[in-house]
Amino acid sequence: MVRNITLGQFIPGHSVIHRLDARTKILLLIAYIVFIFCAANYISLLMMTAVSLAVVLATKIKFRLYLKSLKVILLVVLLTGILNIFNGSGRILWELGLIKITEGGINNAIFVTVRIAVLVLISSVLTFTTSPSDLTDALEKILKPLSIFHIKVHEIAMMMTIALRFIPVLLEETDKIMNAQKARGADLESGNIFYRIKALIPILIPLFVSAFRRANDLATAMECRCYNGGVNRTRMKVLCFSGLDLFGLIFSMIIFVGVIVSNLCIPAVVR
Amino acid sequence: MSIIKVEKLTLVYGQGTSFEKTALNDVSFEIQSGDFVGVIGHTGSGKSTLVQLLNGLLKPTDGKVFLDGKDIWANPKKIRNVRFKVGMVFQYPEYQLFEETVYKDIAFGPKNMGMTEEETDQKVRSAAEFAGLQSDHLYKSPFDLSGGEKRRAAIAGVIAMDPDVLILDEPTAGLDPLGRDVLLSQIRNYHNMRKNTIVLVSHSMEDVARICDKILVMDHGNKKMFDTTENVFLRAEELESIGLRIPQITKIMHMLKQNGVNINANIFTVEQAFNEIINYLGT
Structure with a gap:
């Protein structure tokens, strides 16, 4: 789906x-x-x-x-x-x-x-x-001039990269949780609109919990590798x-x- | 009597796109009522796909699944009833917990089945007991439990539905050795008491050898073997050719036997081996 x-x-x-x-x-x-x-x-x-x-x-x-x-x-x-x-x-x-x-x-x-x-x-x-990473790299480069207004372009680009990166992960997670709840008899396909909204709770709560868990893990992993923002960072793939x-x-x-x-x-x- | 029968089951993911992948290829077998079957194979061998087909979470591209002699997809609207009969515990089931209390979470399945409050209460309590959850945990938030306790709570959530067939997909993944041993023997006890059918998916030969009566070996979406544990381990070389190993202790016993030591080589745990060798030395 x-x-x-x-x-x-x-x-x-x-x-x-x-x-x-x-x-x-x-x-x-x-x-x-x-x-x-x-x-x-x-x-x-x-x-x-x-x-x-x-x-x-x-x-x-x-x-x-x-x-x-x-x-x-x-x-x-x-x-x-x-x-x-x-x-x-x-x-x-x-x-x-x-x-x-x-x-x-x-x-x-x-x-x-x-x-x-x-x-x-x-x-x-x-x-x-x-690819999502090229896309955000390019956006960062294009928006670079905005940094004179003290807008943190690199951080915005990093947030976008992470968001894009995790779309498939979260979709997969949603799929898994939906299957798990369906296996316990959750009915997602029938009933009126209020019933259906209520039926989403068993999916949304685990999804949010796991999103926060992932965010936490990712932040820890980035800190362990001494990530500290955009100044003087070089890139593996340089756009040319x-x-x-x-x-x-x-x-x-x-x-x-x-x-x-x-x-x-x-x-x-x-x- | 066979409770689950699978005929020429084939599943292709993403059919018609560039990501097309055959996860399961022409698999047929029968599981008898009361069997304790282990499904073993490498990552990507189609184990998880296979078990999701058994309770109708996936629809086969080709082939049929029969439950109690009835094609489960004969009436797609009744597929929920199949899921009540074939309970499924997913990998890392603790990520499905969502209710305010463990009690309510375990009651989710029985309530969906339309059980009354009393029935639900009784099922929840007995399921929690089977899964080894202490009764004071029932009124805690599931998010306050430890990792192992969360897993137990999630398993109890499926056991509470009292399914005829219980499928467990890698239930011991990520547990410490002690936790693993305890969980496996609890599953075995549950089977011994309820006499229901259990399908346990694992990639650990040691786990499967210890508690399963029959083993289904999968390799690249194909069924390689389906036989009793003893018979499967007799084909050690074949197993090794697809990258699976028989338990170390079984291998040692096989080697001893080959070297003229007259012992029973169908042994899967260190404890059994210990007793067998003591017996042999005593005679």
């Missing part, structure tokens, strides 16, 4: 996207998200979608896994899509009392649906192809920019310029 979650999962590989520097990937992801929401006509939307799909293919990860992460937000996408059909102006295509479907509404619906889907796809690309990253950046720039140009030349269909 809990094993079906693909969001945030890292899938090792050697594709071009896997080999990109994590910093490049994070910055490009942010840029792509900005531009997918900037794309205001069908040409630029198509351009962004095509590029995102190309990137997805380049990861050489089975498309089924992407579909799985899309499935999680399917309901949200459909709901916003449908709501948007009725929210728009322009030529009226169909009318029933207060409800009317307009050309603008249909455009809105298509844009919202595609934008969210692409957003999830390219975010999955980042988490699928970047390569020709590949340069290529990725230039390629993306061209796409972004394309989106801007098409936005300027062609009238926008959505706001």
Whole structure:
């Protein structure tokens, strides 16, 4: 049950996207998200979608896994899509009392649906192809400038690393505890909502107890190895920019310029 | 009469993904009512997977599990009843404790079965006694107990359901030698008194040899042997080829016999060996 979650999962590989520097990937992801929401006509939307799909293919990860992460937000996408059909102006295509479907509404619906889907796809690309430790390392590097405001960037990054590291451990633990309570006849699948919430107690309490126990053990282990924060620490794996990253950046720039140009030349269909 | 029958059981984890792994491969056997079976094998040999299939926590990819002659997955909605009949004590069971008092925690299983207060009370007390818990521990918080006592409380929680088949997955893991000995002999006593069926999973030959009547040997998801303890240990070389060792004392007795000392070599504990050798020297 809990094993079906693909969001945030890292899938090792050697594709071009896997080999990109994590910093490049994070910055490009942010840029792509900005531009997918900037794309205001069908040409630029198509351009962004095509590029995102190309990137997805380049990861050489089975498309089924992407579909799985899309499935999680399917309901949200459909709901916003449908709501948007009725929210728009322009030529009226169909009318029933207060409800009317307009050309603008249909455009809105298509844009919202595609934008969210692409957003999830390219975010999955980042988490699928970047190991959690690379990800937090890169975040630490990117946020480094904040340390002049006395923000402890290293500590935040360390907390994130630990949190990410322990997600699978806690999932496994949840699985084990659920099995143990099910073996004692705990009924998690039937009954009304209050009954179900009550049924979670035998799982949540042991889970919290073990999370605190693990945190305590980990803190002791770190102290035993004289861990003392970020000053003067070196890394085993050093992030470095390569020709590949340069290529990725230039390629993306061209796409972004394309989106801007098409936005300027062609009238926008959505706001 | 066979209480558990397993037919061509196969389990594949993560079927259809890149993490596909066959944990159990075409395993068939029968456990008779009243048997005390040890399941032995290396880490990753499929022991834990096998026992989780026996009480319906995992659903087999292929093959069937019969309990009292009935396919346990015939009606998936009734699977809870199977879990009441086949009690399961997991590895490190102390991590499942959650109630305010040990008493309430042990009562969790019986209450889920729908027993009355009186029945529950009686089951809780007898289970605590079987597991060797002192009665004043019953009203303490389970989190105030020592490691060994927590383990006992958790085992009592399963025994309280009075299952026909009791499965214990590595019950002695992480206990000191004395604690281990005491726990094993308590399990044996429980079996002798209730005459129910027990399946004990372990990777320690010494433990299994001491208390089990039959041994099921697993290797890489396959059933290698299933026979009485004596017969399994006669195949010492085969066991060694899959990286398992017969108890040291049994090995010594086998060697003595091979060198012409006329003794009974089917001996699994130092105590038995001591008596056997004294007897031999006396005659």
